[in-house]
Amino acid sequence: MADAKLFTRGKAQELRDELRGANDKRDKGYLRKKTALKKIVANMTMGNDMSPLFPDIVQCMQIQVLEIKKMVYLYLVNYGRLRPEEITSAIGGFLSDCADRNPLIRGLAIRTMSSIPLPAIVKALVDPLRHALQDQDPYVRKTAAIAVAKLYASEPGRKVVEREGFVGMLRDLLADHNPTVVANCVAALVEISERGDDIVLKLNGNVAGKLVAALGECSEWGQIYILDSLLSFVPQTPLEAEQLAERISVRLQHANSAVVLTTIKVILYLMNYMEDDVLMRVLERKMGPPLVTLLSSGSEVQYVGLRNILLIIQRRPGILQNEVKVFFCKYNDPIYVKLAKLEIMYRLTREENVSEVLAELKEYSTEVDVDFVRKAVRSIGRLAIKISSASDQCIQTLLNLIATKISYVVQEAIVVIKDIFRRYPNQYESIITTLCENLDVLDEPEAKSSMIWIIGQYSDRIENSDELLEDFAFTFKEEPAEVQLALLTAVVKLFIRRPTAAQELLPKVLKLATEEAENPDLRDRGFMYWRLLTSNPTAARDIVLSEKPAISTETDRMDKGMLDQLLLQTGTLGSIYHKNPNTFIRTAKARYLPDSPALNASSKRHLITPSGSGMSSSALRAPPVLPARPVSSVPAANSAQSPVPPSAAAGGGISDDVYGQLSDLEFVNGGGAGYQTDIPRPRGAEEDLLF
Secondary structure (H helix, E strand, O other): OOHHHHOOOOOHHHHHHHHHHOOOOOOHHHHHHHHHHHHHHHHHHOOOOOHHHHHHHHHHHHOOOHHHHHHHHHHHHHHOOOOOOOHHHHHHHHHHHHOOOOHHHHHHHHHHHHOOOOHHHHHHHHHHHHHHHOOOOHHHHHHHHHHHHHHHOOHHHHHHHHHHOHHHHHHHHOOOOOHHHHHHHHHHHHHHHHHOOOOOOOEOHHHHHHHHHOHHHOOHHHHHHHHHHHHHEOOOOHHHHHHHHHHHHHHHHOOOHHHHHHHHHHHHHHHOOOOOHHHHHHHHHHHHHHHHHHHHOOHHHHHHHHHHHHHHHHHOHHHOOOOHHHHOOOOOOOHHHHHHHHHHHHHHOOOOOHHHHHHHHHHHOOOOOHHHHHHHHHHHHHHHHHOHHHHHHHHHHHHHHHOOOOHHHHHHHHHHHHHHHHHOOOOOHHHHHHHHOOHHHOOOHHHHHHHHHHHHHOOOOOOOHHHHHHHHHOOOOOOOHHHHHHHHHHHHHHHHHOOOOOOOHHHHHHHHHHHHOOOHHHHHHHHHHHHHHHHOHHHHHHHHOOOOOOOOHHHHOOOHHHHHHHHOOOOOHHHHHOOOHHHOOOOOOOOOOOOOOOOOHHHHHOOOOOOOOOOOHHHHOOOOOOOOOOOOOOOHHHOOOOOOOHHHHHHOOOOOOHHHHHHHOOOOOOOOOOOOOOOOOOOOOHHHOOO
16 A cells, blocks of 8 residues: 555544454454554554554554564554553563564664653663663664663653663763764763753763774764763863864864764864964864865755854954855855855955955945845945954945945945944044935934934034934934934034034923933933033033044954853854853753863963853953042032022022923023033134033
């Protein structure tokens, strides 16, 4: 019968009758019995409830045919937990199969019993599992090793494993002559150590050497298990780390990408314990080509490789420092691959190759995919901040893109130009006119707030800055909080620099921010500016127009201690999310770089410990020293010019009536509250002070 015909929904009673009708002695080779069981398994796969057939299936355990055994055991694994009272009737058949002459049946029985974590089954499994761990056949031993890990995953099984000493037996099996058995033992011990709180896998030099010797004869999955277990080996001398890294480096040439990534993970781990710079450079050169080879795989494997590469080059930039062209995007790359490549291109760009990368990014900026174009434009701005010698090239490229008049390109360019202004103050103000010509295309909050920041920051150099800000204020109520906050600050800057120009606009914006806004942050900032301007104009100028620290790309970099921790997760979900698995998987354990006498100074400086007290640079910084609170915010010499309301002076402090304070701030003729009218003065001169 064709397999497709088996997948027809049938009733349990009909299948029971067919199963019982197959007991005829004339059924040679149990063909009818096999067909009936296949139909039951097919219905079970489709979601039909076949649990009423449990007693009939248990009777089939007596048939010593491997194909029938597999289907019977598959059924028992699926419905054994739902029928805890009836599963005890199958224990006799299990124990009989555990002693069968056929090793395949013995292994199958052990595997099935370990997959049914019920107290009765766990109790019956103890003796057969102990014998299976010492069985003559390697298939039974490797199956028993995995059975111990499966048993440990259940609550009743965990107590049995700890009581019967199965973990010790697994440790002894690490010296087995069969590499498949060794690989399964390693996998079981790693699984148990990750689940258990008091069981930690630790390897010494001899055991680690034996595991590496078994790599050549293992399957691909076996190699991954063994390589992953080497993270439990803590080198005590740099020589141990160097020798082990040399021995496993041959796995970098493996065809399987998972084996390659796991090998790279172990080598990067061992490099933390090396002192020989020459050997470390050699290992870095060896790791480069295998990582590049990952980009010739399918899109999904490419993305996994790219996310891991992004972590690796932040910690070891020398691995791919000359390979930036490899990450140039292809026209048929999926968007998620393109975005990952863009980030890596930015990380690998240096003064030597910045011209090539800029030309490539400019090409990307003409693509049809909006998200990709935005990221490309933003990368150009980030390169200007990262490489100061290339800032002129980046600015010219951005101006060329603005000239295209494409809405989303112009808006993204304005956003990054704002950051460039912050990085290089008083250097590129000549392009402000070009930016102001494109105000009509701004319809996104981030672009609007960036343009408003530019207008406010350079309000003394933009002649019609008051008119531009007034246009934005016209839709103040409808704007998102991001734009409102930027506009409020920009208007205050305008008022401080040119009081006459903002004498009508400032009260209007302050009133909107404090009386009609629903956002608490906006109201608080409005009140803060209001009180600051009315109580101490000099302090307002010093605060609002204070020198801002130039931004840098240092904030883009992940802490080296965190990188070392994440690189221990290379090839796992943690390396894709760039998060420790314990933050998104409830049962996962965090991995930490273990301390050792061989740990080199660079890694020790940024070491993160399980207690959370890292030795990273951020932890070593001294806490900020807060200045003493001044007795008076206004110097005595300037007390006559201070616009403190009479009510506040009489009460010995500032009045709580904020609206009353605003009335004391005179906006007419530029003569009130210590403000002067804006008279042209040379920049940088002492007379430039407006208060």
